[in-house]
Amino acid sequence: MAIIGKRLIKQVKTTGLKSTVAQRADDAFQRFTTGLSWDDVRGILRGDPAPRPNPRVKPHTEGFWFHIRPTFYHEATTSLYPTFRLGLLSALFFAIEIITGVYLMIFYTPSPERAYSSMIDIITNVPFGMFVRDLHRLGAEVMVIVVTLHMVRTFTTGSYKKPRQFTWFTGVVLLMVTLGLSFSGYLLPWDQLAFWAVTIGTSMADAAPVFGPTVNLLLRGAPDIGAGGLLRFYLLHVVLLPLIGIIFVAVHYYKVVRWGLSLPPEMEPVGEDNARKVPPDKRVNFLPDIATNEIMYIAVAVAILAISSATWYRAPLETHSNPLVTPNHTVAPWYFYWLQGLLKNTHIIPILPNAISSAVDRFVFDYIGITPKILWGIIVGPLVFVLLMVVPYIDPNPSRRYGQRKIMLGLGALFAALIVYLSLAGIPTGVPITGFGYVGGAPPAEIAQEFMPDEGNGDLMKIPFDQMIVGEYQASPDAGVANAPVLNAVLREIYYDMQRRMANADPNGRKLSPDAVTKVQIAQIQPDLKQVTIVINYTDDQTGTPQEFSKFKFIHKDAEH
Numbered sequence: 001m002a003i004i005g006k007r008l009i010k011q012v013k014t015t016g017l018k019s020t021v022a023q024r025a026d027d028a029f030q031r032f033t034t035g036l037s038w039d040d041v042r043g044i045l046r047g048d049p050a051p052r053p054n055p056r057v058k059p060h061t062e063g064f065w066f067h068i069r070p071t072f073y074h075e076a077t078t079s080l081y082p083t084f085r086l087g088l089l090s091a092l093f094f095a096i097e098i099i100t101g102v103y104l105m106i107f108y109t110p111s112p113e114r115a116y117s118s119m120i121d122i123i124t125n126v127p128f129g130m131f132v133r134d135l136h137r138l139g140a141e142v143m144v145i146v147v148t149l150h151m152v153r154t155f156t157t158g159s160y161k162k163p164r165q166f167t168w169f170t171g172v173v174l175l176m177v178t179l180g181l182s183f184s185g186y187l188l189p190w191d192q193l194a195f196w197a198v199t200i201g202t203s204m205a206d207a208a209p210v211f212g213p214t215v216n217l218l219l220r221g222a223p224d225i226g227a228g229g230l231l232r233f234y235l236l237h238v239v240l241l242p243l244i245g246i247i248f249v250a251v252h253y254y255k256v257v258r259w260g261l262s263l264p265p266e267m268e269p270v271g272e273d274n275a276r277k278v279p280p281d282k283r284v285n286f287l288p289d290i291a292t293n294e295i296m297y298i299a300v301a302v303a304i305l306a307i308s309s310a311t312w313y314r315a316p317l318e319t320h321s322n323p324l325v326t327p328n329h330t331v332a333p334w335y336f337y338w339l340q341g342l343l344k345n346t347h348i349i350p351i352l353p354n355a356i357s358s359a360v361d362r363f364v365f366d367y368i369g370i371t372p373k374i375l376w377g378i379i380v381g382p383l384v385f386v387l388l389m390v391v392p393y394i395d396p397n398p399s400r401r402y403g404q405r406k407i408m409l410g411l412g413a414l415f416a417a418l419i420v421y422l423s424l425a426g427i428p429t430g431v432p433i434t435g436f437g438y439v440g441g442a443p444p445a446e447i448a449q450e451f452m453p454d455e456g457n458g459d460l461m462k463i464p465f466d467q468m469i470v471g472e473y474q475a476s477p478d479a480g481v482a483n484a485p486v487l488n489a490v491l492r493e494i495y496y497d498m499q500r501r502m503a504n505a506d507p508n509g510r511k512l513s514p515d516a517v518t519k520v521q522i523a524q525i526q527p528d529l530k531q532v533t534i535v536i537n538y539t540d541d542q543t544g545t546p547q548e549f550s551k552f553k554f555i556h557k558d559a560e561h
Contacts, residue, residue, distance in 0.1 A: 026038060029041075033059065034058055034059040034062050034063030034066070035055065035058030035059060035062050035063075036055060036056065036058060036059065037055070040055050040056065044056065044287055044288040045288070047288065050285060054285075056071075056285060056286075056287040056288075057071045059287070060286070066286070068250070068253040068254065068257060069253075069257065069286055070257050070260065070261075070286060071285065071286055072278065072283040072284060072285050072286060073261060073278075073283070073284050073286065073290055074260070074261070074263060074275065074278045074282055074283070074284070075282050075283070075284050076263050076264055076267055076282070077261040077262075077263060077275075078284050078289070078290065078293070081264065082153070082157050082159075082262070082263075082264045082265075083153070083261060084149075084153055085294075085297050086146055086149050086150035086153055087150055087256070088294055088297060088298075089146045089150075089297070089301055090143065090146050090147045090150050090174075091249060091253075092298055092301060092302075093139050093140075093142055093143035093146060093301075094143065094178075094245060094249065096135065096136075096139045096302070096305070097136060097139050097140060097143060097181070098242060100132050100133075100135050100136040100139065101136060101237075101238065101242075103132050104122065104129075104132060104133060104136060105238060107121060107122050107126050107129065108122070108188070110188070110230055110231050110234035111227055111230065111231075112190060112226060112227050112230060112321075115188065115189070115190035115230060116189065116190045116191065116320045116321070119133075119189045119190070119191075119317055120317075123317065130314075131309055131310060133315050134309035134310075134313055134314060134315045135305060135306065135309045136315075137315035138305060138308060138309055138313050138315070139305060140181070140182045140185065141182075142305065143178055143182075144178055144179065144182055144335050147174065147175050147178045148175065150171070151171060151172070151175055151388075152416070154168065154171065155391070155412055156409070156412070157262065157264070157265055157400065158262075158265055158399070158400030158401075158405060159262040159400070160391060160392045160395075161392060161395070161398065161400055162273070162392070162398070163259050163273060164255070164259055164262065164273075164392070165392035165393060166255060167252060167255040167256060167259065168389075168391070168392050169389055169392075170248050170251050170252040170255065171252060172385060172388045172389045173244075173248050174245065174248050174249065174252060175385075175388075176385055177241055177244055177245045177248065178245075179335060179336075180236070180241050181237060181241045181242070181245065182333065182335065183198075183201065183333060183336070184233045184234075184236040184237040184241060185233075185237045186198060186333055187225075187229070187230060187233045188230070188233065188234060188237065189317055190230065190320070190321050191316075191317055191318040191319060191320065191321055191455075192318045192319045192320065192321050192322060192325070192327055192454075192455050193316070193318045193327065193330070193455045193456075194318075194321070195225060195321035195322075195323070196321075196326055196327060196330045197330060197331065197332055197333060198225060198229075198233070199224075199225050200330060200332065201332060201336070202216055202219045202220055202225070202229075203216070204343075204373070204377045204378065205219060205378075207371065207373045207374050207377065207378060208374060208378045209374065212378075218232075219232060220232075224323060225323075259273070259275060259276065260275030260276040260278075261275060262275050262400075263275055265399075265400035265401045265402060266401060268400065270398055270399040270400075270401065270404070271398035271399070316456065318455040318456065319455065327453075327454035327455045328428075328441070328445070328449050328453070328454050329428040329439075329449060329453070329454075331426065331427060331428065332426065334423075336426070337422070337423035337424070337425075337426030337427060338419045338422040338423040338426060339377065339381050339422075339426070340425075340426035341421075341422035341423060341424070341425030341426035341437055342376040342377065342380060342381060342422055343372075343373060343376055343377050344425055344426075344436075344437045344439070361375075395408055421436075424436075424437065425437030428440060430507060435506075435507030436507075438506065438507035438508065440506055440507075440508070442510060442549075443501045443506065443510060443511065443512035443516075443538075444512070444516070444536040444538055444547075444549035445549060446501070446506070447494065447497060447498065447501065447512075447518065447534075447536060448534050448536065448549065448551040450497060451490065451493075451494055451497075451534065452532070452534055452551055452553055459490045459493060460490055460520065460532055460534065460553075461532070461553060461555060461559075462486075463484075463486050463487050463490060463532075464486055465530070465555065465557045465559075467483070467484040467485070467486050467487050468484075468487065468522050468530050468532065468555065469481060469482075469483070469484050469487065469522065470522050470523060470524050470530070471521075471522060472519055472520070472521045472522075473487070473491055473519065473520050473521075473522075474491075474517060474518070474519050475491045475492075475494040475495040475498065475517075475518040475519070475520070476491060476492070476495050477492055477495055477496075478492070479491040479492070487520075490520075491520060494518050494520070494534075495518070498512060498516060498518055502514055502516070510541060511541060512538060513538045513539040513540075513541060515538065515539055516536060516537065516538035516539075517536070517537050517538075518534065518535070518536045518537075519534075519535045519536075519537075520532065520533070520534055520535075521533040521534075521535060525554065528556055528557040528558070529554060529555070529556050529557070530554070530555050531552055531553070531554055531555075532552060532553055532554075532555055533550055533551070533552035534550065534551050534552075535548065535549070535550045536548070536549045536550070
C-alpha cells in the first residue's frame with residue numbers, strides 16, 4: 001500500500017491531479033471492459049466502424065465472458081434463419097432458472113414438515129415471492145420447449161453432421177439435464193399432484209431387473225417417498241444437475257466457437273464445412289452488431305416472461321401431499337406424457353387391436369422374460385435418448401441440403417409425430433377420435449372430475465363466491481338462478497356434458513344412463529366458507545341398479561380459484 005501511495009503521489013506531481021484521476025479512471029474502466037477504453041466504448045455505442053488494429057477483439061482474447069464467443073460471425077448466420085436464436089434463448093433461460101432458484105432457496109426448507117409451508121410463505125409473505133416463483137416455474141416450462149426446438153432446428157438444418165457430432169452429443173446431454181432439472185423440481189412444492197407424479201415416475205425404476213429396487217431405493221431414500229426422497233430430489237435440483245448443466249454448457253459453447261455457427265445448408269458445398277472460413281467482406285463483428293442484437297432478443301424474452309408471470313400465469317400449488325389418497329387422473333409432467341403413453345396397454349402400435357398388442361407383450365414376456373413395463377418404460381424410453389445421441393454417427397449422408405436428406409427428414413418427422421401421438425395418449429382422456437390411451441372411470445365420476453377435479457380448478461370452483469347462492473340446483477339448459485349468471489352457465493355446461501355422455505360411449509364402451517340427473521348443492525358452513533357438492537343419480541349400465549355418486553369441495557371466500 002505504501003508503494004502504491006508513493007507511485008500515486010509521484011504521478012500527481014508529474015502529470016497533475018486532473019490528468020492522474022483521468023488516467024486512473026481510464027485504467028479502471030479498461031480493467032472492467034477487458035481492454036476497451038472509454039473512447040472505444042463510445043465508438044461502439046455510436047456505431048462507428050472499428051479502427052485498425054481492432055481493439056474490440058480484446059474482450060474475446062483477454063476476458064472471461066466474451067472468451068466463449070466468436071469475435072465475428074458470418075453474415076448469413078446473423079439473421080433469424082438459420083439459428084432462430086434458440087441456443088441463445090436456451091442459455092438465457094438456464095441463467096434465469098439459476099438466479100430465481102437461488103432466491104427461492106433462501107426461503108425453502110427441504111423437509112416434509114416444512115416444504116409445503118415454505119411454499120405458502122413464499123407466495124404470501126416473501127417480497128416478490130409469488131412473482132419469482134412464477135418466473136421460475138414458467139421459465140422452466142419455456143426452457144424445455146426452447147431446448148427441444150433448438151434440437152429440432154439443429155436436426156432439420158443438418159447441423160449435427162461432421163465436424164459437429166460431439167456438439168450434438170453435448171446438446172442431447174443438455175436436453176436430458178433440462179428434463180431432469182424440471183422433473184426434480186416437480187417434487188419440491190410437496191403438494192399432492194407433484195408427490196404422486198414423482199411416486200409414479202420413480203416406481204418405473206423399481207421395475208428394472210437386477211438393479212431396479214436398489215436404484216428406486218437410492219432415489220426415494222426409503223420404500224416410499226418421504227424425507228429422504230425429498231432431500232435427494234432437492235440436492236439433484238440445486239447441486240448435481242445444475243453443475244452438470246454448467247459444465248456441458250461450457251463445453252457446448254466451446255465447440256460452437258471451435259467450429260463456428262453452421263451456415264444455411266444451401267450455402268455450403270456437399271460434404272464441406274465453411275463456417276469458420278469467413279471472407280472479410282462477409283464478417284459481422286460481435287461488438288457491437290451481434291451483442292446489441294442479442295441484447296434485444298434477451299430484453300424481449302425477459303419482458304414476455306416477466307409480463308406473463310405478473311399477469312395471467314400462476315405456478316400451480318395443489319393441496320398438501322397425502323400418501324393415503326391418490327388423485328384421479330394423476331399424470332407425469334407434460335414433457336413426459338410420451339413416456340406415460342408408452343406404458344399404456346396398446347403401447348407403440350395403436351393401429352392394431354388390443355388383443356394383438358397384448359399378444360405381442362405376451363410373446364416378449366414368454367420368450368425373452370421382459371414385462372411390458374420393463375420393455376416400454378425401462379428399455380425403449382431411455383433408448384430414445386441413446387438414439388438421439390448416435391444420430392450423427394449413423395447418418396452416412398454428407399449433405400446438409402434439404403432435398404438430399406429426404407430419408408432422414410422423413411424419419412425425423414415420423415419420430416416427432418410418434419412423440420406427439422404418444423404424448424396425447426399419456427393424458428387421461430387419450431388421443432382424440434382414436435381414444436388410444438383413455439383411462440377414464442365411470443361416466444358420473446368423469447363428470448365430477450371434469451367440473452370438480454381432485455386437484456386443480458374446475459368450473460364449479462371458479463364460480464364467484466357471491467354467486468354461490470345457497471340451495472340445490474339441477475343441471476339444465478336454463479337453471480334460472482337469480483343474480484348468478486356464472487352458476488347458470490356452469491349448470492348449463494354440466495347438462496350438455498351429460499347429454500354428450502348419454503349419446504356417445506367413451507373408449508371403454510360406457511355411456512351415461514338416459515335417466516341420469518345431476519344436482520349441485522351449495523351449503524353455508526361458515527360466514528366465509530361454503531360447501532359445494534355435485535350429486536349424480538343414474539342407473540348402472542352393468543347391474544341395472546340405481547346408483548348415486550357425490551363429491552364435494554369446500555370453497556373459501558378468499559380462495560381465488
